[in-house]
Amino acid sequence: MSVRIPGVTYANIVDKIVVHLGKPDEPAENVTINFIDYIKNVASSELYPTWPEEALRANIYAIVSITLNRLFTQWYRAQGYNFDITNSTQFDQAFVKDRGTFENVDEIVNEIFDEYIRREGNIEPLFAQYCDGRISQCDGMYQWGSVDLANQGYTPLEILQYYYGNNIEIVTAVPLDTIDGSFRGSPISKGDSGVDVLVLQYRLNRISNNFPAIPKIPAMTGYYGDFTEAAVTQFQTIFKLNPTGIVNRGTWYEIRHIFNAVTKISELASKGLSQENISRQFSGITIEGEATPRVELLQYFINILSAFYASIPSVVLDGYFGPETRTAILEFQKTMNLPMTGLVDKTTWDVLFRSILGIVTTIPPSSLSVPLELLDIADYPGIDYERGMGTEYPGVFVIQELLAYISSNIPDITYVPYNLIDGVFGPITESAVITFQQYYGLEPTGIVDEITWNKLVEVYRNLRYGESIELQLES
Structure with a gap:
């Protein structure tokens, strides 16, 4: 349980941190990375995802605290260096450029990355030294020892107090008051207003271009009203977050992550x-x-x-x-x-x-607009697609995406479940093609030729974007 004492100054969480890939005096590359991503990287480099959650949390608190100590004291910059921390475990903690991270570690970091350890009565984040406790020993926390304590039922705070003393506490840091993408600190919810809400609205509206199930916010005024709440709730539902309609740390950073991703993908598609x-x-x-x-x-x-x-x-x-x-x-x-x-x-x-x-394909077709935005499918590719074709023909995947969305809107067309889209033209795809052809008065061959392809694109565009074409078969 983190605490906050009124009137006391806390350390700031910055958006970026500069990591020196070597010892302080060793010529090496400097890497600039988001603070939260740095913590995830270090935690995934230092810890094992199979450890008990209480041990993981205790160690992540230590990782955050060490990082904030280096930033708070300007330890390296005060010595004339142009970085904030090193990836040398002799001096700081492990960081591996461009490494992957563990999902359960990421989830914990999303929740507690702005909480750190300090001694009671002090402002400075504790330089919470740690080591593995088997190969190396130190005057701080033994990582494998924290696992043993967690297995005995110790809480994260009790584990930390075991190693650092009973006079430590976990406090919540104060994010910098900027619009650089950092979470502001307290949850954002209906009735709030300000620059944070405006940034949130802008990002959600941009994301909704690729995920149309997220409703547009008609007026980006910086006020968190019904439309913003609906957009947030739907975003949380799609990305498997708790659909509360309230933007906490996890939701804020997931919105930022998806915003960055869809922006990058749109740039790629424009090529x-x-x-x-x-x-x-x-x-x-x-x-x-x-x-x-x-x-x-x-x-x-x-x-x-x-x-x-x-x-x-x-x-x-x-x-x-x-x-x-x-x-x-x-x-x-x-x-x-x-x-x-x-x-x-x-x-x-x-x-x-x-x-x-x-x-x-992890997102239902009603929530994701992929084929027309990522793949230029306006023109028939010159290939007749039929049962038996596989992933060597990417057009099969396109057809399945189109049919999945169309069939979710027109019950008379055999439904193609989004989670069964596999790029293989099998019996479900063939059945959907036949019922689609029957519905629109085409020869029901089950083969996607030029006529069927063009009709699929036409119908999809009308359903997705509301283009003025007639969907229903005229009698």
Whole structure:
């Protein structure tokens, strides 16, 4: 339980932190990263996700406290350095550039990243030294010892007091009063007003372009009224947060994350990857030095994934498999636990494609506008799609996305569940195509030829965007 004493100054949570990738006097790269992402990175580098939650929380409190101590005291900058902290465990704590993080660790960090340890009567965050307790010992917390204490029923505060003394407390930091994207501190809810609410409204309206189930906020006035509450609630529902309509820390940072992701994806989509390239069959192995349409598709998929995986760098969409693309493939393979070859064989391609599906198919079609915004499907790709075609034909995925949305709006068309979209033209897809063709007076072949393709796009656009075409079959 964190406490706040009226009239006492607390440490500030900054939005960014500069990390030196080496010892203080060692020439090394400096990395600027969001504070919360830094904490997640360190926690995932220092801790094991299988540890009891109480031990994880105690250790994360220590990680936050050490970080804030370095920032609060300007420890390194006061010595003339141009960074805030190092990734040397000899001096600070572990940080691995571009590493992935653990989901349960992320959830805890989202909740407590702005809480830290201090001694009673002090303002300064405690430099809560810790070590593993097996290979190395220190005058602070033993990480494996915290696991033992958690298994004995100790609470996070009791674990911390065991190592640092009974005169410590957990307090909540005060975020900086800026509009740099940091959470303001207290939950934002109906009836509130101010710059925070205006930023929130702007981001939600932008996100709703890609997730139309989130209702638009008609007037962005900076006042948290019924429309803003409805948009927040729907956002929380889609992204599996508690749908309270109140913006707490977790909701605020998830909104910021999704806003950044959809903005980046829209920039990628505007580059105009052609349907011909998207529908091109994958074959063989893609290697460094190759310049083919499938390389452009490969780069496009990498860039979409880079918006969701910090470990995967974005690349230039130029259709050339150069060193930059190879490095991105290596990072993708590392992230997905594949052999790190830097080559794109069928296994790597299949995992890449499934990863793209994983992003866009975890959201119901009523909540996500993917095909027309990410894939330029206005023109027929020149391929007749039929039962038996698989993931080597990305157009099958497009067809399933269209049918999933259309069938969720028109009951007479066989429903394609969004969670069964797999890029494989199977019996459910075929049945949906046949009933779609019957509904619109087309020959019910179950094959998506040019006529059926164009009708699918037409109907989808009308349902999604309200274009003025007649949906119902005229008698």
